Amino acid sequence: MTTPEFLSAIAHLPLSRALAKSDHLVTAALQVVHVIGFLLLLASLTLISLRLLGLVLVRQPVPQVAADTSRLLWIGVILAISTGILMFLTGPSHYYFNRAFDIKMVLLFAALVIHVTVLQRIARRDEPPATLARVCAVLSLVLWYGVSWAGRAIGFV
Amino acid sequence: MSTLAAFADALEESSVGSAIAGSRYLFPILEGAHLIGLALAVGLIFLTDLRLLGVILRRVPLEDLLRQLRPYVFTGIVVVFITGGLLVWAEASSVLFAPTFPIKMVLVVLGGLNALYFEFVTARSPAVRADPAVLPRGARAAGWISLCVWTLVIICGRLIAYVPHWPGTD
Numbered sequence: 001m002t003t004p005e006f007l008s009a010i011a012h013l014p015l016s017r018a019l020a021k022s023d024h025l026v027t028a029a030l031q032v033v034h035v036i037g038f039l040l041l042l043a044s045l046t047l048i049s050l051r052l053l054g055l056v057l058v059r060q061p062v063p064q065v066a067a068d069t070s071r072l073l074w075i076g077v078i079l080a081i082s083t084g085i086l087m088f089l090t091g092p093s094h095y096y097f098n099r100a101f102d103i104k105m106v107l108l109f110a111a112l113v114i115h116v117t118v119l120q121r122i123a124r125r126d127e128p129p130a131t132l133a134r135v136c137a138v139l140s141l142v143l144w145y146g147v148s149w150a151g152r153a154i155g156f157v
Numbered sequence: 158m159s160t161l162a163a164f165a166d167a168l169e170e171s172s173v174g175s176a177i178a179g180s181r182y183l184f185p186i187l188e189g190a191h192l193i194g195l196a197l198a199v200g201l202i203f204l205t206d207l208r209l210l211g212v213i214l215r216r217v218p219l220e221d222l223l224r225q226l227r228p229y230v231f232t233g234i235v236v237v238f239i240t241g242g243l244l245v246w247a248e249a250s251s252v253l254f255a256p257t258f259p260i261k262m263v264l265v266v267l268g269g270l271n272a273l274y275f276e277f278v279t280a281r282s283p284a285v286r287a288d289p290a291v292l293p294r295g296a297r298a299a300g301w302i303s304l305c306v307w308t309l310v311i312i313c314g315r316l317i318a319y320v321p322h323w324p325g326t327d
Contacts, residue, residue, distance in 0.1 A: 028319040032312050035192070039311070042193075043200025046229070056225040060217055068213045072204075148196065149189035156185040 007092040016089040027090060030083045037079030038148050044073035045144050048123060049137035054130075062133075066123035077112075100157040104150035111143035165249035177247035184247065191240040197233025199307045201226050202272070209292055209300030218288050219296075223280065256323045261313035268306040275299040 001009070010016060019026065050056040051065045088095050095101045118136050122128040168174050177183050208214045208222055245252050252258050275296070279285055284293045 024319055028316055032315045035311055035315055036308065038192075039196055039200045039203065042196035043204050046197065046200065047204060047226075050229070056229075057217060057221065059221065064216060065214075068215075069204075072207070072213060145193055145196070148192055152189040152192050153185045156188070 003096070004093070007096055010089065010092045013089065015086075016092070019086060019090045027087070030087050034080055034083040034087065037076045037081075037083065038151075039076070041073050041076030041080060042144060042148060044069040044076065045140060048073075048119075049141050052119075052122070052128065052133040052137040054134075061126055062122075062128055063124055063126060066120075070120070070123075095154070098154055098157050100150050100153040104147055104154065107143055107147045107150060111140065111147055114140055114143060161253060162250070165253045168246055168249035171246070173243070174246045174249065177243055184244075187240045187244055187247075190236060191244060194233045194236030194240060195311070198230055198237055199233070199311065201230050201233065202303060202307060206300040206304045209296050209303075211291055211297075215290070219280070219285065219292070220288070223276075251321060252317060255317045255321055257313040257316040257320055261310055261317070264306050264310045264313065268303065268310060271299060271302045271306060275303075 011020070047056070048066050048069050051058075051060070051062060057065055114136065118132075119140055122133050122136055169178065177187065204213065205222060205226060208217065208219065214222060279295045279299055282293070282295070285296050
């Protein structure tokens with residue numbers, strides 16, 4: 001199966017067709033939830049990153065701040081990804097051949113990998129290695145804010 | 158309405174308005190920066206609201222959280238207002254007539270007043286300063302109002318592009 005055939009098959013799924021035919025306010029609602037998911041995720045990430053950088057809540061242990069923000073961060077990720085998939089279904093080839101979408105997906109993949117493999121592990125330690133914590137915090141901020149910026153650009157490319 | 162239309166046209170046709178609207182990169186960059194400003198301002202305010210409601214960061218003293226997040230929230234607010242102002246400048250004739258835009262502006266004022274009342278009255282009351290495990294009703298109310306108002310601001314903002322006219326008008 002070639003890529004265009006695959007995309008067309010996705011576009012012809014019953015759910016995709018229903019979404020594509022739905023009122024434009026359904027798309028608007030998906031976008032609203034997508035943005036709110038991003039805000040929860042970015043705010044939680046910002047707080048834990050600032051803590052790892054030693055800029056806020058330095059009197060609280062890192063694992064405590066991480067535990068408090070981690071749930072909210074994953075709620076944000078789940079809201080953003082689930083609405084993102086539904087938005088993709090409304091026009092698979094529109095998104096697939098969009099450069100900003102490509103960049104967003106690469107950044108998203110990198111951000112998730114760094115988060116699960118490095119940031120979450122560092123944040124479980126009471127005294128995370130300072131340099132690694134700082135590098136990881138800055139990298140995560142750049143990647144996740146990059147994801148949202150690239151996402152905002154999809155409509156303009 | 159015609160005065161507003163003339164004003165909107167004048168804004169859009171001004172050198173700043175047309176420069177932003179005509180640039181291939183400037184407009185999406187401003188939109189991206191507006192979103193990032195929102196993540197800082199509204200996102201961190203959401204975290205504070207959830208602290209007021211006792212959902213997260215319960216062991217962080219409220220005063221520490223408010224004081225330490227303030228510079229980042231303010232940075233976000235400055236970014237949001239500058240980028241938002243420039244976006245309106247470039248798209249005045251569509252934005253100013255979208256019904257959710259004035260609603261959004263009223264809600265921003267309400268959200269601001271709620272935050273100011275909380276900062277200068279509620280947060281300074283002895284009951285809140287004692288930092289009890291469950292904050293007094295006034296503080297929790299401020300948290301709920303803030304969560305609702307800023308969520309509505311986000312909804313109205315996103316709808317500007319989707320609902321260009323008041324229902325029933327053309």
